[in-house]
Amino acid sequence: MTQKEGDIDLQYFLASGKSFNQHDRDRFAAGFLSYEDCEDVVKMRVLKEKEKKVKPKLHHGPFHSYEIDHDQLKNELSKFPQSRPINWTRLAKKINLSIRGKTPANAGQVLKQYATSNKIITIPGKDYLRRIRRHKKKINYKISIPTQRSAKIFKSIVKQNIQSKKFDIEEEIAPKPYKTNFINNDGELEEKITQIHGRKISLTKIISRETARLQKAGVVRDTNFHEMSMESLNDFCNRIHESSSHITASKDQRERLQKLQKTWILKMWHDHSDILNHSYVSFMTCFLYDPINFLKDQEFREQHPEKKTVNVQSIVERPQLYIFGISGSSDKEQLTYTETRLQDLENVKEVKNIDPILRVFTGDNPARQFESGQQRGGKFSCVCGVPTSEHNNFITCYTTEPPTLEERRRHVVAGEAWRKMSTGVVNPFQGLKKDDILLELETRGIWSSDERKCAVQEKLNEVLHGIARPPALCCLDPTKTTSHLNIDSYEVLACEPLHDLTNVIQNLIQGLPHHVGDNNKQEFLSFSDTTIGNKNQLKGSDARLYAVKLAKFTLQKFEEGKVEETIPNLANSLVEIITIRYSDFSTRSQKQLLRLYNQCFLFGLLCKTVIGNPQKLTARKFYGNHFHSITVHVPETARLFSLKSIVPEQEERTFGTLRRLSENTTNRQPKYVVDNAMLRIQFQASHSDHTQTIAKQNSIISKQAKLLPPQKRTLLNSTLLKKFPLLVQSHLERIPDFLLPGRNVWWSVDAEGLTFNDGPGDDNNRPEGPQLHHFRSTSLKEERTWIQQKWQECLVLYASGILQLPFQRLKTYNDGRVNYVYSAQEAAADSGTKDHQTQ
Secondary structure (H helix, E strand, C coil), rough: CCCHHHHHHHHHHHHCCHHHHHHHHHHHHHHHHCCCHHHHHHHHHHHHCCCCCEEEEEECCCHCCCEEEEHHHHHHHHCCCCCCCHHHHHHHCCCCECCCCECCCCCHHHHHHHHHHHCCCCHHHHHCCCCCCECCEEECCCCCCCCCCCCHHHHHHHHCCCCCCCCEEEEEEEEEEEEEEEEECCEEEEEEEEEEEEECCCCCCCHHHHHHHHHHHHHHHCCCHCCCCCHHHHHHHHHHCCCCCCCCCCHHHHHHHHHHCCEEEEEEEEEEEECCCCEEEEEEEEECCCCEEEECHHHHHHHCCCCCCCCCCHHHHEEEEEEECCCCCCCHHHHHHHHHHHHHHHHHHCCCCCCEEEEECCCHHHHHHHHHEEECCCCCCCCCCCHHCCCCCHHHHCCCCCHHCCCCCCCHCCCCCCHHHHCCCCCCCCCCCCCHHHHHHHHCCCCCCCCCHHHHHHHHHHHHEEEECHHHHHHCCHHHHHHHHCCCEEECCCCCHHHHHHHHHHHHHHHHHHCHHHHHHHHHHHHHHHHHCCCEEEEEEEEHHHHHHHHHHHHHHHHHHCCCCCCHHHHHHHHHHHHHHCCHHHHHHHHHHHHHHHHHHHHHHHHHHHHHCCCCCCHHHHHHHHHHHHHHHHHHHHCCCHHHCCCCCCHHHHHHHHHHHHHCCCCHHHHHHHHHHHHHHHHHHHHCCCCCHHHHHEEEEEEEECCCCCCCCCCCEHHHHHCCCCHHHHHHCCHHHHCCCCCCCCEEEEEEEEEEEEEEECCCCCCCCCCCCCCCCCCCCHHHHHHHHHHHHHHHHHCCCCCCCCCEEEEEEEEEEEEECCCCHHHHHHHHHHHHHHC
């Protein structure tokens, strides 16, 4: 927003979160005497006038210099009853009081003094009390203290600037009827319907502003790859996790890197919250940090040695308010914002200098369900389609592949029910009759021998795996592909670190006291009361700190011999997951990814070992979506994304800001909440920076975590390998790229079991690989396909005896049939045993 330099006080006022009334109260408190002090001054003045120590102040000139119709005044005053107050200013205008042909500004005061001096009217003694005005504070009774402009002046400037578009509260979108009722003058109850609009800052405007901000900050990369040597080019590609295997001196490949440098990735987030007893939706967006677009911290220090050290990733990933409006949580109400979102995605193509791409959506589980078209709750609550009852079945979860948005759209339009969406039906598969269900199944080529409604409904549910409708951006016309809508790269993540970790930590602290034995139960309950207590809502930063404290508490109990080692191991695994999930992009490495996979796997195993069947909480709550996201989807996401980039902590804080602004600076009527918030939030964004607050919180938690003893390498002991070989195999199928380099690179096998070289003293990266991938050039689906290919390579090397894994055989599936793969050593041993038995 552009303002005059003289309006800097107005800018700070709009960013302060104060109402106009509060501004005036603060203004009077800081620059004016109190009412009581001024009353004492007036009384002293009146007393001195009576004692004729000072002359009374006259607020008028000689009466003969005024044009006053004496008779008309007398006639008008005679009409007023004594009990009725007199509006002297209006009366002065009525009798045309003037001086030199002009009406004086204090005409009412002059007329009142004239009437009392000429005894035309006698004013009761109460009215003789002099009006008390608050005086400005003075230094040495001479110099007045400067004061801010009044709220009245601010209001007039704001109104003028909004009308002239200097203050842009953006365009109105998604009108919704708002009903109220009142009692009219006739005493009847009357209903009133008004239109309330949401507001949107166009995506192109946000991109332009953010581009200008980042260029001004000096964090934008501007590298000419055509001038780089092959050695420098390969080194750069390795540092930004871009495969350099196909990079040659060819111009096309360098052009590709040049194009990637201009391709900036957008993240989208939205959520609901209550503000002043009404439900509002907020959409926010920001760029994702990518070292091919932006400088690294070290590069920034080298290029700008005169500037203070900054975290470039935090500067880049600053969320901007995109859409804000009143909306319920139902799909029907939320979909009213879809049309304007699609228009913006089409207009984004017109942005100059860069090529912005909407790449990823992150949000809590209801938001992800809405964006992807998944059902709310129920049997298939996760967007990956795994049944809720199977969330603690790791083998099932590891082998389930989440569908892409395009696959979801095609799955919906493969039947007939989706055609009802043209009539306004949002969820076409909901409330179908038996004949409609049979038609839907038959259209998909599925025939059921049992035609009872419960049977065919269950069959349809299994076919859909929780898909309730097309993805949100495809609902206006489900026949249009995601490529046609310019969202072919758009992915809805299956995890969200903030809410997932917060809920898992809370569930663990509350549930653990009931699984540590009766002797320790009271101490663990006391710890739970000290940390969580009766809090209705737990902040993410507090939950992370409680997890660190839980790790220390359980370690102390283990050292005292009161609990088994599995309990502190459980808490330590959770702390390590937290540490990795909140690490900067600069810490991303091969070892970190392997460590995350291993710790998520161990955390799940230890939960099933220590907690088992929960006693305090239900199994559905403890092993629900949040547990499932951490143990399954987090490491998959970390293959492409820096997990810190998808933590919506700043976005969640913004809703708190919007709530405070609405409570403190509006008249609390819904029709004014959105406009006021859109105006003020833009000034707050330009005058405040929450990244420093978040950095301080992270620093406190990090310092506490460093006080814990360093962790050892991940060990899958021999008992686990023998007792649950399929479970361990399913884990290894997720990290085949770390197995392929061979023994003693990232893993080793001995009598204790399978040990991974992911400890504090191990190398972060190794030349043997694997190559880390990045979201700029790889999708999650492509990454899963790549992992499957690597596992097939592992099977070939295992069968040939080159890859020696601690299994007698590996289980595989071929067209639904079970096959076993044996290593060359095992096959030779079996053959020798058979020959010996034959002899």
